[in-house]
């Protein structure tokens with residue numbers, strides 16, 4: 001039994017931590033939030049230089065040939081600093097889909113550009129009428145010979161405003177297909193928005209846009225595998241954000257005085273903080289569980305037995321992580337009082353990210369029902385039936 | 386609840402219902418109903434219409450524009466107002482400074498301020514909290530030192546709601562630093578246009594500008610702006626905070642908001658029908674509905690105690706505040722969850738450019754309100770403070 005990080009992963013974590021500590025303080029981040037672009041190209045280039053953009057990709061595509069375990073280390077640090085750069089959309093989602101579904105030529109064409117920091121990707125999967133459903137797009141692909149055109153509307157496209165390349169899901173004769181569409185192609189219109197947590201997102205309209213099919217055949221399994229990975233990445237990020245938020249809250253309880261003493265002297269508040277801590281430990285455990293689910297089944301399609309187990313485990317992890325994010329974000333604000341609601345103070349920023357994460361890729365009710373429908377994690381058994 | 390009311394009370398309810406829906410402009414009620422930010426004008430217009438008909442400040446003494454109503458009538462007045470999506474009279478005027486002046490002020494100060502306060506010709510701000518005096522309000526440090534016929538005020542207030550609109554601010558100030566902290570506080574009225582007053586906005590996590598810091602730098606305040614007696618301010622403040630807590634459960638408004646959640650859920654398609662049929666979502670919703678009914682009946686039980694003639698402050702009002710806050714917050718969360726992935730952005734308009742499908746209507750306000758409503762368990766006596774009151778005053782712990 002060894003659940004520790006290895007030396008390389010530990011070193012990776014401290015490198016990222018050092019970088020963010022010097023370059024990503026609250027002031028710098030506030031400036032990015034207020035900027036037109038909403039994130040820093042300069043930071044993005046530094047992530048490229050450090051190899052963070054290459055972690056999950058194979059060496060033949062300029063990748064580092066590592067795996068999800070290293071991505072999780074980065075995501076946790078990103079969560080602590082509330083990083084705004086489009087790592088999830090470009091590396092985990094866009095790059096993940098290309099790596100999972102693309103042909104060798106397509107990977108050669110696209111992945112090196114991600115690794116070098118030149119290309120930003122976005123996954124255009126969700127649709128206005130479909131909530132979190134990804135398996136039945138109304139967006140249609142018309143294929144002819146080599147090429148294809150895409151028509152339809154996507155929403156909640158994380159990273160849309162700055163993406164160079166969209167990976168778009170669309171209905172085809174052979175199930176759900178994935179397509180590559182250049183952001184600059186004719187017939188592509190982006191309506192940009194900003195998530196509550198500051199991440200850039202938007203709706204994208206494809207009106208007969210020129211497209212290239214990513215790989216071949218039905219991509220449902222590949223999409224689910226990549227969303228599983230993205231959920232595990234969010235679990236790591238949420239743990240980073242929760243830990244930072246709770247530790248700041250504990251510090252505040254020690255220093256904020258009311259009625260002539262630190263508010264943390266009140267046992268009522270001590271117990272609430274202790275409960276939040278117990279919740280955090282549960283979340284850490286499930287982020288680890290999710291990581292192992294991904295690394296243990298990397299490369300397995302969602303339809304395989306291993307892929308099904310992975311998906312079930314990810315649902316369980318998301319369920320626990322999302323509840324924890326809910327509790328810790330609310331408690332952190334409440335235990336701070338008014339100051340926790342201000343933009344001038346970090347707690348509210350964490351709360352925003354921790355409010356969005358549990359509603360990304362699915363929500364509590366959806367995850368609970370899906371996990372229950374899969375039979376949960378424990379087989380029914382009783383000695384007397 | 387209708388079968389609990391007498392025929393006269395039912396008639397009164399009918400009259401209020403009709404009044405709110407015919408006299409208060411539809412567009413204001415619509416904005417209020419759909420979670421849009423109300424302008425200063427919306428609030429002023431509404432309160433002036435109410436005031437014209439004697440409905441802005443019914444809790445005040447009759448000679449100052451109040452109504453000689455029973456507790457049940459007052460309850461109906463508020464409940465029907467919320468059900469009709471009518472913006473409440475500005476609480477700083479109607480339920481805070483007004484009753485304090487009416488109860489403790491001199492005849493002169495009443496004449497000077499009460500009519501304008503009822504008619505919102507003066508927009509009041511509440512200057513109680515300070516950076517280091519939140520739950521422990523009595524530790525406030527802003528000083529007022531008497532010099533001839535003026536007080537010289539120095540210090541800082543914070544969390545001043547809508548202070549950007551404020552004409553005047555009612556303040557708790559320290560006039561005697563040498564006695565027990567509660568005993569050295571006075572209640573002072575300050576013209577916010579006085580030299581030395583600076584208002585600085587605070588941005589909240591909902592992206593809005595609802596609260597401010599207010600700084601006082603050698604502000605000269607005529608002594609006649611003192612309410613009641615010097616160093617009695619804490620008594621007046623306790624009276625005021627007691628008034629603030631009644632009606633804070635906002636049950637009518639929660640009903641309206643819950644109805645809105647249900648209406649949107651009913652038109653939100655899922656793989657198996659609508660979100661309103663979704664077993665988990667409807668289970669959450671239904672539990673909140675039952676809890677809300679419980680709270681409503683707690684409020685009615687308190688009302689009945691009042692009708693039976695009790696004038697004592699009712700410690701169950703802390704239960705109303707505690708549970709009412711929780712329910713209001715739960716409902717904002719349900720609304721966010723109706724929207725799914727399209728509810729995560731801060732947008733000013735649900736309409737998108739041509740060709741795009743518009744965002745669902747509540748996309749504009751659901752998440753902002755969720756964040757904004759974190760306040761309801763913090764202000765007006767935080768939930769922790771209410772639990773303290775319940776455990777001490779009711780359970781004797």
Ligand SMILES: Cc1cc2nc3c(=O)[nH]c(=O)nc-3n(C[C@H](O)[C@H](O)[C@H](O)COP(=O)(O)OP(=O)(O)OC[C@H]3O[C@@H](n4cnc5c(N)ncnc54)[C@H](O)[C@@H]3O)c2cc1C
Nearest residue numbers: 334335336337338511513514519520544545546760767769
């Ligand atoms: C949106 C908003 C609008 C407001 N508007 C106004 C306004 O117009 N005018 C005005 O004067 N004020 C206003 N307030 C201020 C409000 O009254 C204070 O925020 C409130 O009194 C809490 O004080 P605090 O924020 O300093 O928190 P603190 O008092 O520092 O409390 C921090 C945490 O400690 C807990 N705590 C404190 N003491 C105890 C204890 N003894 N036992 C257990 N727990 C404890 C609190 O419950 C809270 O969880 C507003 C606040 C907000 C958020």
